[in-house]
Amino acid sequence: MGRLFFIALVNVGSYLVLRRLWPSLREGWRRQVFLGLAVLSVLAFALPIALGFGEHGVLPVVGLPLKLFSSGWIVAVGLVMLLGWPLALVRGRAARAREGLVPTLQVGTEGPTLVAAAPPVEVDMERRNLLTGMGRALPLLAAGTSSAGMVAGSSGFEVREIEVRLRGLPRALDGFRIGQITDVHVGTFIDTEYVRATVEVMNKAQVDLQVMTGDLIDDLTQLDATMAALEACRAPHGMLAVLGNHEHWRGLRAIREAYAASARRGSPVRLLVDESHVIEHAGQRVRVVGVDYPMGRTRSMRVKAERMRQSAEVAFRGTSAEEVVLCLTHHPDFFPFALERGARLTLSGHTHGGQVAILGMPLFRFAFDYMLGRYRRGDGQLYVSGGTGHWLPFRIGVPAEVSIFTLRADT
Structure with a gap:
């Protein structure tokens, strides 16, 4: 229900902004069209719930196109609301000034009082026309941006080859290859065939180890088929996975049982929850540590650091200097x-890279300390993937990715 409330809120906010910037929207056919499309954007997600298809379900035939339309519409009206309110404030102040309604402070014998200012003698028509033109152009800009982002967000994933040089890496691990998927979000817009395609890409790249760093699935009705897709892994050391926030939110017990059932079948897929798994490659031991998502179902940032500390104490238990330690974590x-416990390479996801970047710089880089790409500190490195899927098919400058890492010794 939170999603429906958000959709309704963005529609209302955008409408209020457009009423100020585009006064003709207040009545006539423009108003009817806007309200009709706004209602349709809500119904696209409300009807599947009401008809028993579930939050992530789609109606037969028309369901997916409706949800795609709704997603694009919400992005567009969201942009109108975010970018338009400063213009609306300026336009409103200018209108009040023309009407003599901007208050001024006047000091008299009885103290300061607020009085209405006299109407200005002249109106800056050039400035007024500029504000009007910008207000009318904003919906077109928002619609164009939304369309471009939806096309990019629905265009699948790219394969990103990354060479990671680690000081003192044993010769046996020079050339060791790891394939990473993360934040797939199987659900409304991502199906199990998409997952199977990502696994097949890693198979063809002949990686030695495949990893999945959380937020695998949102729609539990597709859980069995999703696990079957992961089990297509043919990497010599299999696939190691960790949990993300969406596993905790959507159905942790069912998802953990699905991983356990997969392991009982002898599949190459193994879930790590505050634990480690040791593999031997060309005579060299590699310990892969996997940690749980720190906030669980609480969604509280206050417990994050303490939960991470607890996970680290448990998960890194038993590590030794003879091993090369890698870490898998959903949260970067x-x-x-x-780093404190000797991990040479940490792989994570969670941020999606903000899904929007300008000239390679994430637009929302302020939201996380580690937002996108590679980070180095001492002898350790972190890679934050832009995500393999999405929960909203909108991306600009941050394509969905399957990451292929090749470890190299840096002498």
């Missing part, structure tokens, strides 16, 4: 804890 903020 675990990086300092992994």
Whole structure:
């Protein structure tokens, strides 16, 4: 229900902004069209719930196109609301000034009082026309941006080859290859065939180890088929996975049982929850540590650091100097804890890279300490993937990715 409330809120906010910037929207056919499309954007997600298809379900035939339309519409009206309110404030102040309604402070014998200012003698028509033109252009800009982002967000994933040079890496591990998927979000817009395609890409790349760093699935009705797709892994050391926040939110017990059932079948897929798994490659031991998502179902940032510290104490137990330690974590903020315990390479996801970047710089880089790409500190490195899927098919400058890492010794 939170999603429906958000959709309704963004529609209302955008409408209020457009009423100020585009006064003709207040009545006539423009108003009817806007309200009709706004209602349709809500119904696209409300009807599947009401008809028993579930939050992530789609109606037959028309369901997916409706949800795609709704997603694009919400992005567009969200942009209108975010970018338009400063213009609306300026336009409103200018209108009040023309009407003599901007108050001024006047000091008299009885103290200061607020009085209405006299109407200005002249109106800056050039400035007024500029504000009007910008207000009318904003919906077109928002619609164009939304369309471009939806096309990019629905265009699948790219394969990103990354060479990681680690000081003192044993010769046996020079050339060791790891394939990473993360934040797939199987659900409304991502199906199990998409997952199977990502696994097949890693198979063809002949990686030695495949990893999945959380937020695998949102729609539990697709859980069995999703696990079957992961089990197509043919890497010599299999696939190691960790949990993300969406596993905790969508159905942790069912997801953990699905991983356990997969392991009982002898599949190559193994889930790590505050534990480690040792593999031997060309005579060299590699310990892969996997930690749980720190906030669980609480969604409280206050417990994050303490939960990460607890996970680190448990998960890194038993590590030795003879091993090369790798760390898998959904949340990239675990990086300092992994470094303290000797992890040479930490792989994470969670942020999606903000899904929007301008000239390679994430637009929302302020939201996380580690937002996208590679980070180095001492002898350790962190890679934050932009995500393999999405929960909203909108990306600009941050394509979905399957990451292929090749370890190299840096002498």
